[in-house]
Structure formats: structure tokens, C-alpha cells
Amino acid sequence: MIRLNEVTLRRAAKVVLDTADMTVQPGEKVGLVGANGAGKSSLFALLQGKLHEDGGSVVFPAGWRVASVAQDAPDSNLPAAEFVRQADAALQAALAAQQAAQSAGDGLALAAAAEALELADAYSAQARAEALLLGLGFAPAQLTQPVRAFSGGWRMRLALAQALFQPSDCLLLDEPTNHLDLDALVWLESWLARYAGTLLVISHDRAFLDAVTSVTVLLEDGSLQRHAGGYSAFEERRALQLQQQAQAWSRQQQDIAQLSRFVERFRAKATKARQAQSRLKALERMERLAPVLLRNPLRFEFLEPARQPQQLLRLRAADCGYAGKPVLRGVERDIMAGARIGVLGANGQGKSTLVKTLAGLLPELAGEVRPGADVVVGYYAQQEMDVLRADESALQHMARLAAQTTPEARPQELRDWLGRFQFGGERAEQAIGTLSGGERARLLLALLVWQRPNVLLLDEPTNHLDLPTREALALALQDFGGAMLLVSHDRALLRAVCDSYWLVSDGSVVDFDGDLDDYQQWVLERARQRQRDAAAASAGAEGSRREQRREAAVSRQQRTAAQRPLRAEQRALDDALATLEAQRARIDAALADAATPAAQRAQLGRERKELEARVASAEERWLEVAEALESLERD
Numbered sequence: 001m002i003r004l005n006e007v008t009l010r011r012a013a014k015v016v017l018d019t020a021d022m023t024v025q026p027g028e029k030v031g032l033v034g035a036n037g038a039g040k041s042s043l044f045a046l047l048q049g050k051l052h053e054d055g056g057s058v059v060f061p062a063g064w065r066v067a068s069v070a071q072d073a074p075d076s077n078l079p080a081a082e083f084v085r086q087a088d089a090a091l092q093a094a095l096a097a098q099q100a101a102q103s104a105g106d107g108l109a110l111a112a113a114a115e116a117l118e119l120a121d122a123y124s125a126q127a128r129a130e131a132l133l134l135g136l137g138f139a140p141a142q143l144t145q146p147v148r149a150f151s152g153g154w155r156m157r158l159a160l161a162q163a164l165f166q167p168s169d170c171l172l173l174d175e176p177t178n179h180l181d182l183d184a185l186v187w188l189e190s191w192l193a194r195y196a197g198t199l200l201v202i203s204h205d206r207a208f209l210d211a212v213t214s215v216t217v218l219l220e221d222g223s224l225q226r227h228a229g230g231y232s233a234f235e236e237r238r239a240l241q242l243q244q245q246a247q248a249w250s251r252q253q254q255d256i257a258q259l260s261r262f263v264e265r266f267r268a269k270a271t272k273a274r275q276a277q278s279r280l281k282a283l284e285r286m287e288r289l290a291p292v293l294l295r296n297p298l299r300f301e302f303l304e305p306a307r308q309p310q311q312l313l314r315l316r317a318a319d320c321g322y323a324g325k326p327v328l329r330g331v332e333r334d335i336m337a338g339a340r341i342g343v344l345g346a347n348g349q350g351k352s353t354l355v356k357t358l359a360g361l362l363p364e365l366a367g368e369v370r371p372g373a374d375v376v377v378g379y380y381a382q383q384e385m386d387v388l389r390a391d392e393s394a395l396q397h398m399a400r401l402a403a404q405t406t407p408e409a410r411p412q413e414l415r416d417w418l419g420r421f422q423f424g425g426e427r428a429e430q431a432i433g434t435l436s437g438g439e440r441a442r443l444l445l446a447l448l449v450w451q452r453p454n455v456l457l458l459d460e461p462t463n464h465l466d467l468p469t470r471e472a473l474a475l476a477l478q479d480f481g482g483a484m485l486l487v488s489h490d491r492a493l494l495r496a497v498c499d500s501y502w503l504v505s506d507g508s509v510v511d512f513d514g515d516l517d518d519y520q521q522w523v524l525e526r527a528r529q530r531q532r533d534a535a536a537a538s539a540g541a542e543g544s545r546r547e548q549r550r551e552a553a554v555s556r557q558q559r560t561a562a563q564r565p566l567r568a569e570q571r572a573l574d575d576a577l578a579t580l581e582a583q584r585a586r587i588d589a590a591l592a593d594a595a596t597p598a599a600q601r602a603q604l605g606r607e608r609k610e611l612e613a614r615v616a617s618a619e620e621r622w623l624e625v626a627e628a629l630e631s632l633e634r635d
Contacts, residue, residue, distance in 0.1 A: 001025050001061070002047065002170075002198070004224070008055035009039070009046055016042045018222030019056065024215075026169075029192070029199040031209040031231055034219035036438055036466050040202045043219065044068070044172050047200070064198075067168035069176060073155040076147040080138065080158060083147050084129040087162035091120040132161045134530045135187040136180070137346055153179040153347075164191065173201040177208055178463065181347040182489040186523045204467050206231050207491040231467075252286075259283050298442065298472045300420060302480045305454035310337045311372040312455045312483050313358055318367035320350065320357040326365050327353045331509050333502070335455060339483040342494045344512055344519055345504035351487045352382055354504060355459045358485065378453030380444055382460040382487075387444070390433030394423045394443050397432070401447055421446040437464030445473070454482040462490045491516050517567065518560060563632055566625050573622045580615050584608065 002024040009017040016039030024030055032040050045051040046058060048066060067087075076083050086092060094116035101109035117123070130143055136157045142150075147158060156179040163171065177185055185208065192199060192212045203209055209216070209231035216234035218225045227234040259279045313335040321327040327350040335341070335358075343351050356362040357369055359379040371377070381387045388397065398418060402409040418428045421442045432440060441464040448456070456477075462470050470493060477484065477497040488494055494516060501519070503512040512519060587608045590596050596604070 001059075003059040004056065005059070006056035007046075007053045007058060009042060009051065010054050011039070011042055011051075014039070015222050017046075017053075017224070020222060020224045022217060022224040022226065024198060024200065026198055027196070028215050029195075029213045030201070030215045030217055031213035032200055032202050032217050032219060033209070033231065033234070033467070035468075036436070038219045040219055041174055044174055044200070044202070047172065061169070064169040065167055066170045066172065067163045067166050068172040069156075069163045069174065070159045071174075073152045074147055074159050074162075075155075078147055079144045080133055080147060080150075081126065081129045081143045083158060084132060084161045084165050085125050087166040088120065088125070090116070090167065091122055091125055094120050094122060129161070129165055131531045132164055132191075133158075135184070135191065135527050136161055137184040137187075137348075140530070140533070157184070160188075168197055170198045170200070171195060173199070173203075175202055175204070177203055177205050177489065180489060182344060182491070182519075183346040183523045183527075185489050186520045187527045190524060204462075204465065204470065205490060205492075206467060206470075256283065256286070298422060298469050299475075300445070300449060300472060301476050302449055302482075303452045305376065305452050305482050307374040307376075308337055308454055308482065309372045309374050312337060312339075312375050313372065313377075314368075314370045315358075315364075316368045316370070318357070318369050319365040320353050320362065321365050322353070322362065324365065327507070328504070328509060329507050331367070333509055335483050335485060337454075337483055339485075340497060340499045341483075341485050342498035342501045343485060343487045343504060344501050349504045350507070350509075351504045352459050354509060355379070355457050355485065355487055359457050375455060376451060376453045378448045378451050378456045380448055380456070380458040380461045382463065388432050388440060391431055393429045393431060394418050394446070395428045397443065397447060398450070401450060405451055417450060418446060438466060438469070441465050442469070449476075456480065456482065456484040456486075458484065459487045460489070461486075462488060462493060514560070514564065515567075518564070521560065521563075559632055563629060566629050566632075570622065570625045570629070573618055573625065577615065577618050577622070580611055580618065584611050584615070587611065 002022070004017075004020060004022040006019040006021060007017050008015070008019055032043065034040055042051060046053065047060060048068060074083065078086065094113055097116060098110065098113035101107075101113050121128075133143055134140070138154075138157070147155060150158065160173075160176055160179075163173070176188065180188065185205075189208065189211045192201075199212070201209070201213065211230075213230050214228070216227045216229060216231055218227065218234070218238070227237055229237070259282060262275075263280050263283070311334070313333075315331045315333045318331040319326040319329050320331060331354070343354065345351050353362065357364055359377055360369075360371075361379070379387075395414060395418065398414045399411075402414055415424075415428060418424070423439075423443065423446070432443070435443070441461070445461075461473060465473065470490065474493050474496040477486075477493075484497065486494065486498060501512040501514075501516075503510050503519075514522075587604050590604055591601060591608070
């Protein structure tokens with residue numbers, strides 16, 4: 001097991017850990033959470049031996065193989081699949097031994113190398129590496145391309161593939177979702193669910209943490225607090241804990257005030273002096289509770305748009321792309337007032353191209369992209385530096401925007417506005433190039449809200465946001481009065497703010513008939529199909545793959561069609577059970593009230609008995625539906 005005993009860790013003047021304790025059992029999957037800058041990455045470096053504790057002890061199993069993702073984008077001329085295989089040190093040593101034995105003509109060494117290759121599962125290494133890359137979103141044609149041919153984000157996927165490929169007893173993942181789209185993220189969750197070793201992961205993605213972790217460790221103020229369950233369970237439990245702490249502190253303050261008043265009033269009276277001294281000693285012995293000091297998370301809301309036209313944006317037979325090369329063809333879409341659309345699809349399919357075309361940053365290559373009258377577009381760029389200037393400050397950006405939209409705004413108003421987004425004082429005058437990704441993301445939000453848009457085009461707005469800021473964004477978007485088009489791999493945000501979905505895939509944009517659960521199943525099935533196709537190709541298999549894909553598609557459509565009414569019924573049953581539970585709670589409260597008349601108690605008793613029967617019937621049906629869904633998943 002991993003154990004930290006009263007560990008102190010300092011980075012320069014900052015105390016990251018202050019006599020902190022933590023235990024991680026073998027096979028546990030742990031989510032490490034905490035505010036940006038709390039020291040989560042430093043804790044990972046400590047576990048990897050890159051940093052050393054200043055006090056206490058770190059117990060880490062000596063024989064454990066630890067895998068982690070390289071922090072820098074890799075640079076190599078090796079083909080992608082070969083680069084991934086390089087991560088397995090035992091495999092590479094066996095291959096080198098085989099080559100040396102062959103060169104020397106040493107039969108005994110060759111036999112030993114063959115055994116080592118067998119232990120390293122060398123004969124499936126190519127297929128395993130390719131399966132990882134396909135799952136992470138690489139196309140079959142990219143498997144043989146050199147690493148240097150890929151952009152930075154795709155190179156980081158290659159680094160992640162290396163970490164997953166190498167045999168390990170412990171896997172440390174620091175923000176593994178940053179460079180992944182939703183398709184690759186869904187696949188990664190499925191892979192991690194099957195991982196047999198110990199997993200520690202840092203992430204700001206609530207849905208990802210809930211899917212892959214069973215333990216949550218909070219790093220806060222130098223201490224490590226362990227909680228059972230995923231992030232949502234931790235958050236509920238922590239909210240209750242803070243509420244109880246605040247109540248206990250409030251009661252203690254009342255006790256202290258009461259004792260202090262007695263001492264001050266009676267300490268000079270001879271008849272009460274002994275009692276006053278007794279209370280004074282009680283005050284001195286009292287262990288003072290700490291008040292609840294809540295951090296100041298970002299909270300904001302979108303301003304009411306000046307106008308709310310019905311027709312906002314329209315695409316007619318539109319081709320969207322770059323440098324005369326279409327990525328999407330014949331797009332027919334409308335964004336009407338009140339629309340709340342989530343855009344789904346893998347990276348490289350054209351989601352950002354679609355958003356940039358709607359925002360007017362890319363011209364349509366054919367057809368027509370027509371904004372409605374009085375439309376004010378608020379665009380959030382996936383790459384912040386596409387719209388920000390590194391050598392200018394937040395205040396300069398605000399001043400330039402205000403000159404275009406509200407020239408009457410005074411300088412102090414601009415400073416006050418930036419202060420709402422945590423750019424107070426000198427921070428407002430700091431060059432953008434020196435800010436963190438999260439700070440630049442907050443500045444984009446400040447500029448976006450100031451414009452009072454009536455349609456939002458948001459391209460991965462959560463990439464650099466921590467969990468509290470993501471929640472603030474979700475709350476603001478829920479109250480936004482205009483229309484919205486959202487590209488995001490954050491499923492918690494998509495679920496919270498979107499009513500419908502578009503699917504960008506294979507050069508087209510179509511409605512996606514289903515929810516995010518349906519999309520995840522669709523993604524996993526496509527990933528499995530790609531892997532089956534790759535395995536068939538590597539084995540030299542021949543046959544009608546088109547027919548196989550057609551049959552798989554028909555089977556998938558049939559399964560999805562069969563699942564859809566069951567999922568809808570399950571959601572309805574969940575709502576019905578929640579309503580029945582609320583009714584039962586009200587009846588129980590009335591029965592517990594001594595003031596309830598006897599005649600009313602009898603009636604309430606009959607109503608409760610009827611409720612119990614309805615709850616039992618609903619629960620029985622819910623189980624039947626759940627079993628039916630599980631049966632369809634297995635087929």
C-alpha cells in the first residue's frame with residue numbers, strides 16, 4: 001500500500017503538505033482534488049520520487065511499477081504505434097536480447113530471449129498498441145505516421161497511450177482529459193474501469209471522476225482528507241460536514257458569550273465569586289472550534305440581452321472548412337431563440353470549424369450563413385490566445401471592448417467588472433502572456449458577458465477551469481436568456497445546460513436522437529468496431545467488412561431503439577419514486593407531531609399504507625426495467 005505518515009512537503013516558501021497522512025490500498029482508484037495551486041502535482045512528484053519529503057515518511061511498495069504521463073509533448077521520428085510500444089521496458093529489453101542473440105548465433109541466448117518475449121506478451125504488442133491509439137481517437141492511417149507529424153494535443157495523446165501501454169502496478173494521471181474529446185474520454189473511462197492496478201488521478205471533470213474513482217482525497221491547506229465515493233458523493237458529504245461545523249461553531253460562540261457575561265457580571269460579588277471563577281476556568285479549558293471560512297469562488301450571471309430576435313443564425317447548403325477545403329458539406333441548420341444545443345463528435349470532425357463559421361471567423365465555402373437582425377454573438381474560443389493579445393493586460397482588453405460596445409463606460413466601471421472575475425488591483429494590469437490557462441479563461445468569460453450576447457457560441461469553455469468555476473459557468477448558463485451552442489467534453493456541463501444535441505460526423509451535421517448515455521454507447525460501439533476492423537486487417541483477414549459493419553449498425557440501431565423506451569420509463573419511475581418518498585416524508589412528519597388529531601392520524605395511516613404499496617410496485621417495476629436494460633447491454 002501507499003502510506004504517508006505526518007509528511008511535510010515545502011516548495012520554496014509554500015507549505016504543500018503539513019504533517020499530512022494518507023493511505024491508499026492496492027487496487028483502489030483515487031481521485032485527488034483541490035483548488036488550483038494546492039499542490040496536487042507536487043504530491044504526484046513526491047510519490048514518483050522526483051521530490052522528497054521535508055518531514056515524516058512516505059511508504060511506497062519497492063517492487064511496484066509506476067506509470068505516468070510525460071509532462072512535455074513527445075518528439076520522435078518513430079511511427080505512432082512503434083512509439084507506444086517503446087514504453088514497455090521489458091518488451092524492448094527482450095527484443096534487444098533477441099537481436100543480440102541472433103547476431104551472435106547463440107542458441108541458448110536466443111531461447112532465453114524467446115521466453116522473455118513470451119512473458120512480455122510480445123506477439124500481441126502491435127495489436128495492443130494499435131487498439132490504444134484507435135480508442136484515443138487516432139485514425140487507422142495515422143498509426144504509421146511519425147510522432148513529429150502530429151500537433152501538440154495529439155502528441156499528448158501519444159504520451160497518454162504510452163502510460164496506458166506499459167505494464168504497471170500504479171498509474172498516476174495528472175489531468176488526462178485535457179487533450180481528449182468526449183469520444184476519447186468515454187473510451188478512456190471504459191479502459192480505466194478494467195485497469196487492475198492502483199489508480200491516482202487529478203481531474204476537474206466531475207463526470208470522469210465519478211466514473212473512474214471510488215475514493216476521493218481532498219488536498220486543502222496542507223492536509224489530506226480521505227472520503228469514500230466519487231466526487232459527487234464527496235461534495236454532498238463535505239457540504240453536510242461544513243454545515244455541521246458551522247452550526248457547532250455558532251453554538252459554541254453562544255456558550256462563550258453566555259459564560260463571559262456571567263463572569264463579567266458576578267466576579268466582583270463575594271457571593272458569586274466562586275461560581276464566576278468556575279465559569280472562567282471552563283472558558284479557559286474550552287477547546288475552541290474553528291469557524292468555517294469558505295473560499296470565494298467565482299459567481300457571475302449573463303446580462304439580459306438588449307434584444308431577443310426569434311431567428312438568430314441560419315445555415316443553408318453551407319460548406320464549412322479551411323483554405324478552400326470543406327470539412328462539412330451541405331449543412332442545413334437553424335438556431336432559434338431559446339435553443340440550447342450541445343455539439344457532439346470526435347476531434348477533427350469539424351465541431352470547431354462549424355462554430356467558427358457561425359461566429360464569422362471563417363467564411364463559408366459554399367451556400368449561405370445568415371445571421372438574423374439584431375443578433376449579438378458571444379464567441380468563446382477553444383484556444384484563448386486566438387482572441388487575446390499576450391502583451392496586453394486584462395484592463396486593456398476591457399477598454400478596447402468597451403470602446404466598441406459601451407463607450408460611455410468609465411474606467412472604474414471596467415475595473416469593477418474585472419474584479420467580479422477575480423482580476424482586482426494589479427492583476428488587472430498584468431500581461432496576458434504571464435497568466436495561467438484558468439485566468440485567461442476567466443478573462444474570456446468577463447469579455448463575453450460584457451457584450452450582452454443573445455446567442456452564445458462556446459468552444460470547450462471548461463478546458464482550463466477548475467471544478468468550482470465550471471459549476472459557476474453552469475449556473476450562469478442555466479439562467480442565460482438567449483440561445484446557446486456548446487462544444488464541450490464536460491458531460492456534467494452538457495447535461496446541466498443542453499436540451500438537444502447535434503452530431504458532427506463524417507462531413508455532416510445532424511440531430512442526435514438520444515441523450516448523453518446513448519451517445520456514450522454509440523461511441524464505445526464505434527471504438528469496438530474500429531478495433532475489430534484493425535485486428536482483422538493486421539491478421540490479413542478477408543471478407544465483407546462492409547456487410548459486417550452494416551449488420552453491426554443494424555444490431556446497434558435495434559438495441560438502441562429497444563433501450564430508448566426503457567430508459568425513458570426508468571427516468572419516469574425515478575421521478576415517481578422521488579415524489580412518493582416526499583409524500584411519505586410529509587406523512588411521517590405529521591404522524592410524529594403530537595398535535596395531530598387522532599382522526600387525522602388514522603387517515604394518515606391509511607394513506608401511508610397505500611403509499612407503501614405504490615412504492616413497492618414502482619420499485620419492482622424499476623428493477624424489471626433495469627434487468628431488461630442489462631440484458632440488452634449483454635446481447
